[in-house]
Amino acid sequence: MALLSVNDLSISFGGLKAVSNFNMQLHKNDLAGLIGPNGAGKTTVFNMLTGVYLPTSGDIQLDGKSLVGLKPYQINHRGVARTFQNIRLFNDLTVIDNLKIAYHSHARYGLLGAICRLPGFYAGEKEIHEKSMELLKIFKLDHKYDELAKNLPYGEQRRLEIARAMATKPRILLLDEPAAGMNPQETHELMELIRWIRKEFDLTILLIEHDMSLVMGVCEIIYVLDYGQIIAIGTPDEIRNNRRVIEAYLGEEAS
Numbered sequence: 001m002a003l004l005s006v007n008d009l010s011i012s013f014g015g016l017k018a019v020s021n022f023n024m025q026l027h028k029n030d031l032a033g034l035i036g037p038n039g040a041g042k043t044t045v046f047n048m049l050t051g052v053y054l055p056t057s058g059d060i061q062l063d064g065k066s067l068v069g070l071k072p073y074q075i076n077h078r079g080v081a082r083t084f085q086n087i088r089l090f091n092d093l094t095v096i097d098n099l100k101i102a103y104h105s106h107a108r109y110g111l112l113g114a115i116c117r118l119p120g121f122y123a124g125e126k127e128i129h130e131k132s133m134e135l136l137k138i139f140k141l142d143h144k145y146d147e148l149a150k151n152l153p154y155g156e157q158r159r160l161e162i163a164r165a166m167a168t169k170p171r172i173l174l175l176d177e178p179a180a181g182m183n184p185q186e187t188h189e190l191m192e193l194i195r196w197i198r199k200e201f202d203l204t205i206l207l208i209e210h211d212m213s214l215v216m217g218v219c220e221i222i223y224v225l226d227y228g229q230i231i232a233i234g235t236p237d238e239i240r241n242n243r244r245v246i247e248a249y250l251g252e253e254a255s
Ligand SMILES: Nc1ncnc2c1ncn2[C@@H]1O[C@H](COP(=O)(O)OP(=O)(O)OP(=O)(O)O)[C@@H](O)[C@H]1O
Pocket: 013, 016, 018, 036, 037, 038, 039, 040, 041, 042, 043, 044, 045, 085
């Protein structure tokens, strides 16, 4: 059975049908891409998968259970985490505090434990600190744990955002344009990182990306959207040579 099964998902905004009959099956450990010209509907798909938008029709199932109608935090607790096209860090918090917030959303001690500073609170805090440092090490940000997020260079902010998503222990990670604003060297390192976290954390990854070197370099299966509809699904080689895909991108260049 597919881990994530998306069936005939559609959404309209007023008269605009932004996504029509979107279907997708992601299996455990898949590394998939979602591409398409500007305005094709890619982020809208992510927003439906994560509960930001309620689909007009269709279903999204994780392990056979519907996610439709759940709040974003509930979907996150079920195992779906994401990053955003425009980085959304807590800019005035330190690097490590950005991670601790994500861990706290899954902390075992309750509000009473925190307010009354019960023993479980201190044990929990120590564990969260240690886990945050471990994750920062993986993302090569441990030496910057004490810096404000806003002072990190752009590529590091993107890495911190992925680390924060990983702190919620997802089974599926959705990355919205992870290479945006990165130079070729940073993009190359990001590719390695994506491959590595998929393997290390036994993760399923779906990414939106305009950087074709990254998409073609890491994704095993690619879904192509144009005007809200899937126009092709295939391996990087199949997609590279697909006439409809080439035409969709040529149309974008011409406009
Ligand atoms: N909340 C909204 N209200 C109205 N229209 C919306 C809303 N969200 C998205 N749209 C429209 O839906 C369409 C798809 O937008 P979306 O942002 O999903 O495209 P995209 O493929 O992610 O584009 P890009 O690559 O430029 O980020 C666009 O026409 C957009 O204007």
